Structure formats: structure tokens, C-alpha cells
Amino acid sequence: MDTVKLKINNIEIVAPKNATILEAARLADIEIPTLCYMRNISAIGACRICVVEVKGARGLTAACVFPVAEGMEVYTNNGTVVAARKRTLELILSNHRMDCLTCLRNQNCELQKMAADFGMQDIRFHTDNMKPEIEDSTLHLIRDNSKCILCRRCVAVCKNNQSVAVIGPNGRGFDTHISCAFDHNLDETACVSCGQCIAVCPTGALTERDDTEKVWAALGDPTKHVVVGVAPSIRVTLGECFGMPIGANVEGKMVAALRRIGFDGVFDIDVTADLTIVEEGAEFLKRWKSGHDLPLITSCSPGWIRFCEQYYPEFIPNLSTCKSPQQMFGAMMKTYYAKKTGIDAKDIFTVGIMPCTAKKFEIHREDEQAVPGLPDIDVALTTRELARMISRTGIFFPHLPDEGFDPAFGIASGAGLIFGASGGVMEAALRTVQELVTGTPAENLDFYEVRGIAGIKEAQYELDGRMVRAAVASGLANCRRLLERIKAGKASYDIIEMMACPGGCISGGGQPVQPAVVRNFVSLRERRAASIYTQDQNMKLRVSHENPLVQQLYDEVMDGEPGSHNAHKWLHTSYRARPKYPTVNRAR
Amino acid sequence: MPSTKKIPAFTALPGQLERLKDAIERYRDQPGAAMPVLQEAQNIFGYLPEEVQIEVAEGLGMSLSEVYGIVSFYAQFTLYPKGKTQVDVCMGTACYVKGAGEILERVERKLGCAAGEVTEDGMFSIDATRCIGACGLAPVMVVGGDVYGLLVPDEVDGILEKYM
Numbered sequence: 001m002d003t004v005k006l007k008i009n010n011i012e013i014v015a016p017k018n019a020t021i022l023e024a025a026r027l028a029d030i031e032i033p034t035l036c037y038m039r040n041i042s043a044i045g046a047c048r049i050c051v052v053e054v055k056g057a058r059g060l061t062a063a064c065v066f067p068v069a070e071g072m073e074v075y076t077n078n079g080t081v082v083a084a085r086k087r088t089l090e091l092i093l094s095n096h097r098m099d100c101l102t103c104l105r106n107q108n109c110e111l112q113k114m115a116a117d118f119g120m121q122d123i124r125f126h127t128d129n130m131k132p133e134i135e136d137s138t139l140h141l142i143r144d145n146s147k148c149i150l151c152r153r154c155v156a157v158c159k160n161n162q163s164v165a166v167i168g169p170n171g172r173g174f175d176t177h178i179s180c181a182f183d184h185n186l187d188e189t190a191c192v193s194c195g196q197c198i199a200v201c202p203t204g205a206l207t208e209r210d211d212t213e214k215v216w217a218a219l220g221d222p223t224k225h226v227v228v229g230v231a232p233s234i235r236v237t238l239g240e241c242f243g244m245p246i247g248a249n250v251e252g253k254m255v256a257a258l259r260r261i262g263f264d265g266v267f268d269i270d271v272t273a274d275l276t277i278v279e280e281g282a283e284f285l286k287r288w289k290s291g292h293d294l295p296l297i298t299s300c301s302p303g304w305i306r307f308c309e310q311y312y313p314e315f316i317p318n319l320s321t322c323k324s325p326q327q328m329f330g331a332m333m334k335t336y337y338a339k340k341t342g343i344d345a346k347d348i349f350t351v352g353i354m355p356c357t358a359k360k361f362e363i364h365r366e367d368e369q370a371v372p373g374l375p376d377i378d379v380a381l382t383t384r385e386l387a388r389m390i391s392r393t394g395i396f397f398p399h400l401p402d403e404g405f406d407p408a409f410g411i412a413s414g415a416g417l418i419f420g421a422s423g424g425v426m427e428a429a430l431r432t433v434q435e436l437v438t439g440t441p442a443e444n445l446d447f448y449e450v451r452g453i454a455g456i457k458e459a460q461y462e463l464d465g466r467m468v469r470a471a472v473a474s475g476l477a478n479c480r481r482l483l484e485r486i487k488a489g490k491a492s493y494d495i496i497e498m499m500a501c502p503g504g505c506i507s508g509g510g511q512p513v514q515p516a517v518v519r520n521f522v523s524l525r526e527r528r529a530a531s532i533y534t535q536d537q538n539m540k541l542r543v544s545h546e547n548p549l550v551q552q553l554y555d556e557v558m559d560g561e562p563g564s565h566n567a568h569k570w571l572h573t574s575y576r577a578r579p580k581y582p583t584v585n586r587a588r
Numbered sequence: 589m590p591s592t593k594k595i596p597a598f599t600a601l602p603g604q605l606e607r608l609k610d611a612i613e614r615y616r617d618q619p620g621a622a623m624p625v626l627q628e629a630q631n632i633f634g635y636l637p638e639e640v641q642i643e644v645a646e647g648l649g650m651s652l653s654e655v656y657g658i659v660s661f662y663a664q665f666t667l668y669p670k671g672k673t674q675v676d677v678c679m680g681t682a683c684y685v686k687g688a689g690e691i692l693e694r695v696e697r698k699l700g701c702a703a704g705e706v707t708e709d710g711m712f713s714i715d716a717t718r719c720i721g722a723c724g725l726a727p728v729m730v731v732g733g734d735v736y737g738l739l740v741p742d743e744v745d746g747i748l749e750k751y752m
Contacts, residue, residue, distance in 0.1 A: 159654075166651070170657055170661075180653060181652040581638075
């Protein structure tokens, strides 16, 4: 690699030739504050918080975008630099509604931390009477522009990483604000509710809609039997909310915490991930043999589903009709579990703990009621909301003992677990499908080609003398690229896994928010995924259809096999084209 | 800030959409095509309603939100059609210190719509303009091309009534 030598704060540094000053400084453990910059998402050098002095240069330089050069001398914290940063910060704060105590991002706010770091004791300029500017039209998100600092990270992730682009800077000068075209409400646009904008917001301007009160109310209601199911990825991210390392597997502590909060049943959604694989595997084989509606495209990611319905309705026939693991969990609770325990389904209150804000939309989808009149899932909470419930309960999370899930829905395979990472659903499906086709247990259960952080992954596997062409995409911009390639006739597949969020559920829009100072130098995706695959590797049960609970479900209530009448009634759903421009009355 | 004003329903006149498509075709492959296309679109339609902006976005492979971001940034673009009679109230320095603010307020009150907008019946549109170069007559407004100078607020209603 080509390198250059430079000095930062008189420390000699050898840095890659294409590095920015920000990256080079990090090599010498020098932290330069940033607000608008986020690696792989936005680099526009606009906020001026990262300015540094470069000897010989006119004015100050934005370290986040300025490349290093041979012999460069940089000062990151001299008087000129610090004074400029403080002035910029003071101006940002002058137009920021500082209600830190009642803000969801209190103590996890990049602006708050910066104000503390700079010792901002007094703001000389004030915008009088700042009022909340709340936009709460959607099921998943609350925007408060009075806390927005116009960093545009949300705009960048929505456009570049998700290719959805329903928000942008509107107006000019003091009137500049982030909103939808024509200042329409978000629910009047083709937003897919992925929540990536929330995950990159440095302040409390964007937050999930907090539904924890609904769960507290149910827990306090003696007539309700409140059960909780936890998605695969939560166990490798929840610990971050309690200061534990990124990727720490806290499954046992998480179960203990849920039990102490007071849930009547603490269950593992990995079980219904296994169920999804068995049902979807059978669906794939049927389509593969008949040649109809290929490629089969997975349906676990509700952000992806909405994207498909709004932007690519022509691919709706390709979607697997299987509900997501969350919805299958709810369906099984209100049918099988109700029958088994003798509890009336209408008294069972189901909570999903999800990495995902789109799950808040999914639970309201039209065709997701195994028991007519009762939603499969009553409330979907994000990882962040669960962390808040744990904190409120007064549990010292890192010290909890490890406990196991309740046995009724507590045994799952490694295949169900790896649903949490991009490529996991594909690998889980392949593990099962290869055995269903050959009829003999497979020796190889590792499909390395579909793992890893690439946005689009392709692989081919021979099954019974015929090639299965598989593709995996995560991040909706990558999903779009893949669909465009198919539409142009440049690629052809038999089975595709699509995940709305870049990297899959482990980087979902409902996961713990890590500040730019972490995300700029650490790959959250890699660490969280590694933790999932390590656990899978160490499990005895690694194939979905060998899960005894899944076999039991089919034997007891679904006529012994996937695709049966009851399986169809409870585990499958339907899709519909949704308008890309809901505000304009014409077909597109 | 969002306007509460109702925008009249959009219908394209014969040939207008074809002219827009032609403009999109001409600029499609150029960098920064949105600006000239939006300028032509405004020439064709007189303003840039949502339907037209969607046409531009789809034609240039942009999102509606990006197109609207450009339209809302530049003062030269308008979201409202012009009325039959255009009312320009000069907000240049001389007019301003001579009480143009009060003149504008009277115009807005009389017509029931704000500067930058059009009345619901499509008869009048109001703009607060920069200096029109008639400082000696400050404060000045121009109604349907006729210049009225040395205004006092109480004259405003009577002048507008002549155009109703």
C-alpha cells in the first residue's frame, strides 16, 4: 500500500495515501470530533466541527474529507481550532431545543457529549420560545425538527444506502429543515419504515415510536397472559445498551431480565425462524420443481417487503408467502399455544423484541391474523425499547445470571439463529433444502459464500444434479441493484434473500445506536455477525427441520407437513402493490 | 414552512406534457440537468405543482424529495400558479422604510392569500418583490402591470377592487 508521512500535533504518522486527516489522526489515537460525517454513509464536510489547522493552508480544513499528503503538518487541538469549533457548536446549540432530561437520547447523544467535552456552560445566542416540531404520522418513527442539527446523515442513508430518498433538506437559510417533498407527512410518502435514519441520527431529532407503555399496561393487567419472543439478533446487540462490548452474546442475561420484568412466557423467535425455513423450504422446492414464480424471494424483512410493494410490485409474485418469524411466532401463540395451555387467545398478549422499526408496521399488515380479529403480534418493541424497560425495572444487567428460554418455545437451531445476519436465511434454507432433495443428512452445513459483509453475494450449489443459483442482498440500494440486473436480463437466480438493512437484522434500524466516533472506526456488522456465527458453530442442532419443537408443531396441529391447510391459514400472508406517490391521484 | 393554502387542482393543457418530456429528453444525460429542466417546466406550466415535479423526478431518475429540495431552495421557482392579475408589492429598502410591510399586509388581507400564493378562485396572485427601481415613488406596488406609487394603506382596497 502507498503511504505518506505526516505530522499531527508533532507526532510522526505513516498513513495510507488515500486516508483522510480524520483517519490518519486515529492511527495516533487522536480523536477529532465529527457531526455530519459518518463512514460509508455521509462525507460532505459541512458541519465544520472537525476543522483542523494544516500548516500553510488558508483557513481551517475539514478533517473528515481532506486527504493527507507527504510532509503535511496538522494541528487538531490548538487555540485557533478549539475556538472555531466552540463557536460552531455554540451556533448549533443556539438553534437546538435542549430538553435533554426528557429526551429519548439523553446520555446517548453526540451533541450532548460534545457540549460536555467542550465545557459549554453558556450559550450567548438564543432562539426564543423554541417549541417541539413533531411529525408523528407513522407507526414507527417520531421526528422532532427542533432537535435537528441539519447534519443530513439521515438524508444520506435514506438516499445512498437505501435508495428510498423520501427525506431531504427543504427551504433555504434559516428556513432549511429536513422533511419530505411538499412537507408531506412521512406516511404520505413511500417510506419503507426501515429506521436507518434513526440509527444514524446524532441527536434526538429522530427516534422510534416508543411503545413500551403498552407493554407495561399489559404486564399490569391481571387478565392478560403476556408472552415475549426475542428475535435472533437481539442477543448479540442488547449488551451494548449496558456498556458491554459490541457483539457480546447476552442471551442468558436477556432471558433473565425478561423474566424479572414479569413476562409470563419468555420465548425464542429462533424457533419460528426454524419454522419459517421448513415452510419456505417446502415452498421453494415446489416452485423449483414446477419452474413457476422463480426466483423465490424471502419475506422476513418487512422493510424489504414494503420496498417491493411500493417500488417493484412486478416482483410481488416472487415473494415467499411465508410470514416473518415474528408473525409466525404470534400466530403460533394465539393458536397452538392457546390450545396447549387452555388460555383464551384473546387474553394472550404477544410482544416481539425486534431489531427493526418496520416490525411496528408489519404487525398492522392486513393479512396477519391467524385468529380473526386478533393481531398475531400485539406490540413490536425494538432492542432500544427493551433496554429502556430493563433500566426502568432496576436490573443491573451485566450482573444477571444466565437463564434459559421457557421450554414451550425455547429450543432452536443454529440455522434459526443466523437469521440475524445477512445471508443467514439463505444458509438456513440451503441447509434444509439440500437434505430434503437428497434425502440424506448433509455433511456440509457451512455455506461460507453467502456470509460476510458484501452488499450483494452470489453462489451456486448443485442439488441432485441441478444447479441452484442463489443471491443475497442487504441494504435496499443493493436490493434495487439486484432487481435491476434481473429486469435487464443480466442475471438470473432461483432463490434470493433480501434484507432491508445493510448487513441484515444485526444492523437493523431498531438496534442500539452507536455514535459516529465508534461507527467511523469499527464495523458493527462484522462484530455482531461474528458473534452469531460463533454461536451457530458451537451448537449441536444446526438444521431447522431437525428442531423437535418444529416437528411437534407440524405433528400436533398442522397435519404433519409444511404447506398443509392449517400451515397455510396460520403461517402464510399476502401482499399488495402500494403507491409510490400516495399524495398524487394517478397510477404509476 | 409549509403553507396551509390549498393549491388548485392541476390539469395539464394539451401539448404541455409533451413539451416537458422533450425538455427532459434534451437534458437527461447532462450533469445538473434538474435546474434547466425545472426552469423549462416553469416556463411551460407557469409553476411547479407536485405532478410536474414527479414527472421531472421520474424522467431524470431522481427522487421527488431531491427535486422538491431544489425547487424550495431557489426563489425563482414557485409552487403556485399565477393569478389572472399579478400583484407585486415592492420590498426594496426605500419602499420598506416607507411602510411597504403595511401595504403588503393590506393586500394579503383584502385578497385572502399570502405573498407567494394565489387566491383560490385563481384571480389574484401576490409576490413580495425586490426593488423595482421606482424608489422615488416609494412605497410602490404593481397591479396587473399598472404602477401605483406614494401609497397609503387605506388606498389599497380601492385599487384592488378596480381589478375584481
